[in-house]
Amino acid sequence: MSTATFKIWRGNSQNGEFRDYTTETAEGMVVLDAVIQIQATQARDLACRWNCKAGKCGSCSAEVNGMPKLMCMTRLSELPLEKPVTVEPMKAFPVIKDLVTDVSWNFRVKKKIKPFKPRPPDAPDGTWRMQQEDIDRVQEFRKCIECFLCQDVCHVLRDHQMYEKFIGPRFLIHVAALEMHPLDTQDRIEELRNTQGIGYCNITKCCTKVCPESIQITDNGIIPLKERVVDEFYDPLGWFWKGLKRLLNR
Amino acid sequence: MNGATALPRRSFGETMRADIWWLQPLFVFLGLSTFIVYSTWAAFQGKNYFLGNYVSPFYSPELFGDSPHSWFGPRPGWWPYWLIFSPALFVLWAPAGFRVTCYYYRGAYYKAFWADPPACTVGEPRKSYWGERSFPLIMQNVHRYFLYLALFFLIVLSIDVWKALWFRDGFGIGVGTIVLAINVVLLGGYTFGCHSLRHLVGGFLDQFSRSPPCYRAYACVSCFNRRHMLWAWLSLFWVGFADLYVRLCAMGIWRDFRLV
Ligand code: SF4
Ligand code: SF4
Ligand code: FES
Ligand code: FES
Numbered sequence: 071m072s073t074a075t076f077k078i079w080r081g082n083s084q085n086g087e088f089r090d091y092t093t094e095t096a097e098g099m100v101v102l103d104a105v106i107q108i109q110a111t112q113a114r115d116l117a118c119r120w121n122c123k124a125g126k127c128g129s130c131s132a133e134v135n136g137m138p139k140l141m142c143m144t145r146l147s148e149l150p151l152e153k154p155v156t157v158e159p160m161k162a163f164p165v166i167k168d169l170v171t172d173v174s175w176n177f178r179v180k181k182k183i184k185p186f187k188p189r190p191p192d193a194p195d196g197t198w199r200m201q202q203e204d205i206d207r208v209q210e211f212r213k214c215i216e217c218f219l220c221q222d223v224c225h226v227l228r229d230h231q232m233y234e235k236f237i238g239p240r241f242l243i244h245v246a247a248l249e250m251h252p253l254d255t256q257d258r259i260e261e262l263r264n265t266q267g268i269g270y271c272n273i274t275k276c277c278t279k280v281c282p283e284s285i286q287i288t289d290n291g292i293i294p295l296k297e298r299v300v301d302e303f304y305d306p307l308g309w310f311w312k313g314l315k316r317l318l319n320r
Numbered sequence: 321m322n323g324a325t326a327l328p329r330r331s332f333g334e335t336m337r338a339d340i341w342w343l344q345p346l347f348v349f350l351g352l353s354t355f356i357v358y359s360t361w362a363a364f365q366g367k368n369y370f371l372g373n374y375v376s377p378f379y380s381p382e383l384f385g386d387s388p389h390s391w392f393g394p395r396p397g398w399w400p401y402w403l404i405f406s407p408a409l410f411v412l413w414a415p416a417g418f419r420v421t422c423y424y425y426r427g428a429y430y431k432a433f434w435a436d437p438p439a440c441t442v443g444e445p446r447k448s449y450w451g452e453r454s455f456p457l458i459m460q461n462v463h464r465y466f467l468y469l470a471l472f473f474l475i476v477l478s479i480d481v482w483k484a485l486w487f488r489d490g491f492g493i494g495v496g497t498i499v500l501a502i503n504v505v506l507l508g509g510y511t512f513g514c515h516s517l518r519h520l521v522g523g524f525l526d527q528f529s530r531s532p533p534c535y536r537a538y539a540c541v542s543c544f545n546r547r548h549m550l551w552a553w554l555s556l557f558w559v560g561f562a563d564l565y566v567r568l569c570a571m572g573i574w575r576d577f578r579l580v
Contacts, residue, residue, distance in 0.1 A: 136336030269453030
């Protein structure tokens with residue numbers, strides 16, 4: 071049976087270090103399997119979070135060989151096993167212990183976003199009618215499993231630590247899902263520009279690259295929102311055109 | 321953020337990535353630099369930009385100039401005599417502005433030229449960060465205006481292809497005609513996949529079903545948009561090559577073959 075070495079970050083919020091663990095590997099194994107195996111046989115106190123082992127709960131987020139990944143979806147066969155595989159907690163969030171980070175900032179951010187506010191129901195029984203083409207676009211964003219890998223990789227949070235000024239890619243697509251919803255009547259463009267800081271995103275697409283749900287965060291979410299901000303704040307010709315249309319429709 | 325701090329910030333270039341992360345930004349840096357150097361050199365030449373019915377896309381539309389393609393005659397009298405004159409200088413700023421403010425290129429050159437970030441999860445050289453929120457990068461929001469100009473240029477370049485079909489002895493197709501035609505196709509693929517266009521033709525709507533023509537246009541632009549990066553590079557390479565082709569033929573170094 072072959073073996074592989076894992077350099078796992080061990081520590082708490084104050085300090086920590088990488089420790090090497092060599093463990094047996096088998097065909098089809100993922101990084102999470104190896105971590106659980108190490109936990110069972112060599113490091114009983116190794117902290118890591120996981121639930122579904124199927125890439126759907128978003129709890130096993132970590133950085134494998136420097137890239138944000140779901141441990142349960144990263145096959146050992148994709149990694150160069152001749153060198154030790156590094157496994158670290160997400161860099162953008164405070165460490166609680168070992169691979170477990172405190173992601174509660176995300177939940178606080180979410181609470182500040184204006185919630186869904188549908189138009190009055192279309193039918194007397196209190197229901198609405200929607201067409202598939204109207205809902206396709208927002209369905210992509212609803213695939214999000216809140217693993218926060220995109221938040222972790224985004225340099226605005228990770229390197230510049232602008233937690234107070236920028237809500238990050240996860241919540242930009244959350245806003246996109248609400249803003250582009252065919253039933254929603256709320257306007258979120260002003261806070262998108264001001265308090266939520268969409269202008270800090272410099273569309274370098276790292277968030278899209280790491281998303282395990284393959285959501286086109288930048289192309290389908292952030293850029294269309296940036297365009298809506300342009301409509302509202304930076305397009306005099308557009309304002310003139312809209313004014314003219316309003317005048318003609320009177 | 322409340323609670324304990326995240327792991328300390330990494331220094332420039334520091335990363336745990338095991339792959340060759342610098343390869344892609346390096347290619348982008350070399351590709352864009354080569355284009356910038358060549359196009360600037362070509363724009364300042366002011367000669368060898370046409371050959372009979374062919375005109376270089378860097379010089380089209382030729383507003384003022386000495387070639388038969390000129391719209392408003394030769395170099396204007398008001399142009400200061402001490403200032404270098406080239407017909408390209410009147411027009412090249414528009415496609416250049418279109419590319420510089422393009423969402424794809426922005427992301428690419430922020431990484432390759434400004435290391436912001438150098439690559440995903442790689443440490444950055446600077447502590448301060450303004451993003452596209454304040455001056456100067458807030459100016460990137462002008463992109464849709466460059467799009468309007470780019471759509472106009474696309475029409476002009478299509479007319480150039482039409483002209484490239486008519487030689488002194490009548491209808492024909494030369495290698496140059498094909499080079500200029502491919503240029504328009506690639507620039508079309510790039511322009512029709514523009515994110516601003518995608519928004520303006522239908523993306524601004526929340527209910528596509530209320531406006532089927534907008535929805536169809538949106539779907540069409542989205543289709544080009546999915547490969548926007550590819551179109552961007554192909555069209556960039558080809559527009560440079562189209563200028564080089566016309567230039568080398570005009571200089572007599574290459575010979576243009578007539579196919580038909
Ligand atoms: S594209 Fe924007 S949101 Fe996504 S990682 Fe880059 S800066 Fe962050
Ligand atoms: S957008 Fe993708 S990467 Fe970001 S939290 Fe959702 S699933 Fe994870
Ligand atoms: S354990 Fe649920 S996503 Fe990995
Ligand atoms: S976004 Fe690339 S051309 Fe407009």
